[in-house]
Amino acid sequence: MIAAISLSTNIPAASTNITVTSGPNGTQKHSKPLTSTLKWLAKSGKLDEALHLIESSPSRLTFTELDVEAYSLLLHTCISRKSLEHGQRLYLQLLLPKDRGNNHSLRHNPTLKSKLITLYSVCGRMDEARSVFEDGLEDEQVPVSVWVAMAIGYLRNGYLVEALLVYCDMLIRFVQPGNFAFSMALKACAELPELRVGRAVHAQIVKSIEEPDQVVNNALLRLYAENGCSVEVFRVFDTMPERNVVSWNSLIASFARRDQVFESLDSFRRMQGEGMGFSWVTLTTILPVCGRLTALNCGKEIHAQIVKSTKRPDVPVLNSLIDMYAKSGEIDYCKRVFERMQSKDLTSWNTLLTGYANNGFIEEGMKLFDLMIESGVRPDGVTFIALLSGCSHAGLTDEGRRLFNKMKLVYGVSPTVEHYACLVDLLGRAGRIKEALDVVERMPMKPTGSIWGSLLNSCRLQGNVCLAECAAKELFELEPTNPGNYVMLSNVYANAGMWNGVNRVRELMKHRGIKKDAGCSWVQIRNRIHTFLAGGGFEFRNSAEFKKVWNELTDAMKELGYILDTSVVLHDVNEETKAMWVCGHSERVAVTFALVHTAAGMPIRITKNIRICADCHSWVKLVSVITGRLIVLRDTNRFHHFKGGECSCKDHW
């Protein structure tokens, strides 16, 4: 009996005559061409046709190694497409009963089993993955690859402890771990973090017959870097036989994650210096570091590397590039990069939107949002955080309120606590404290620290001592170690002249061992970042160049009618001390430093770790008039673009 199977599309010429021939005892046997057709279909991603072919075979056939290869390829395609449906159909074929001629071995074939587990896990179906894993676990000697597939499945879905438990079970069964198993166990330990177990795994690696490969060494690197063991990091780094791009990336990323931005940047420089080159991942790791530092020069250098590269940059690199420019206040560059992207994802839109919102370009943001909807991009929670906080910065209270109501109704995005916090902030800032309180009472979830924080901040702006005390009480319970909260309450008291209250808060902080963060500003000049602490920077402040510029500014300001506003000093000290403190604010010193060290007319970018004070805000405005410079000052909350005596925040912050 010869059954010709014809397929409608694009079968390669060599495989056109596919036959299924009768075997000697009546069962059918695949001829080789069927296997190669399946493989070809798998490679070209035609899963439907492949499955149709398998399912329409009149009865099950004996499998050969080649069939395993074909099935394996098919599963591989399912995994990369995350096609659960096709995978399940394939699995069903593997499970078909023996009496139809099915060879029992395929069901427990390690390669196929691993792939099935992987498929289920990439689709987030851990229960199904587990049952494939457990099928035959008791009576078969399961090879290491299957254990590893299961553990990696758990890792992928964030079940770190489960992954380690699988590793332990494997050891209990006397299965020898190899490099795959080691790297997986180390990853789980690095993320948990579980340094002791990680060290134990390291010991197993040392004792193992197998030499640790590149990936295992990289995983060790990450384990130690993540746990702040710099001695071990450099020992592994120096002793590993070779370092690839990933080794460097993981070093840079670990520093960045631990807020060691300078170490991160230094490692990147060393990597470049050693001729290692970079991958897109390197740049997506280092660009946020430049963004955090407002190291625009470094960021621009990296942009040049991207442009010069012969390969097309991927979406995440360009997203990070937009973000870097946004964090440096270079909104025009953001827009240019965004517009030239050949493909964009949701993050691209959200990043640009956030950039507009934080830099105070809310109208542009609203336009972008409309364009986003027109283009058929579905907004998510982040989109609305950007818009709501943008409205809040700009004082567009009603606009923001409307947007909040529309997000669920029109766009199907349910508000989270963070959105409620934005709403409370929006109303509170506008002085509509009662409405804000109403929101807190009526919201469907328990108020978090961010909610009480927004409320407390509104009370500070509005001078509402009574409500501030209530909010602070809740806040101190939820976030007892956050110094910012204590400072805010203290400011409320100081503004109201209630020095008893200020002292009480100070005592409370002392009692709980909480220190407030010192004010600090920094500025990049060429390739160096210069940092100034409030009341510090004496070396520079005593220099002739400082005094010259400072005195010129002071004289010019006097002519413009500027009077130092010492009420921003919230301490009970005499006027003279107050004036000295204000003039020692870090942003003033940083601005002066930048004026001394950059050419006339060049824009100045200052970043600050806390909010700018009201008097410095007026001072910088005047500096922008006197020197004719654009001064972009970024604080913890937003951006201020000072130009010609005006600020982009329109004094609303």
Place this chain on the structure above:
DNA sequence: ACGCCATAAT
């Protein structure tokens, strides 16, 4: 071909 490194917010 089961593993190492990456982006958006208050």
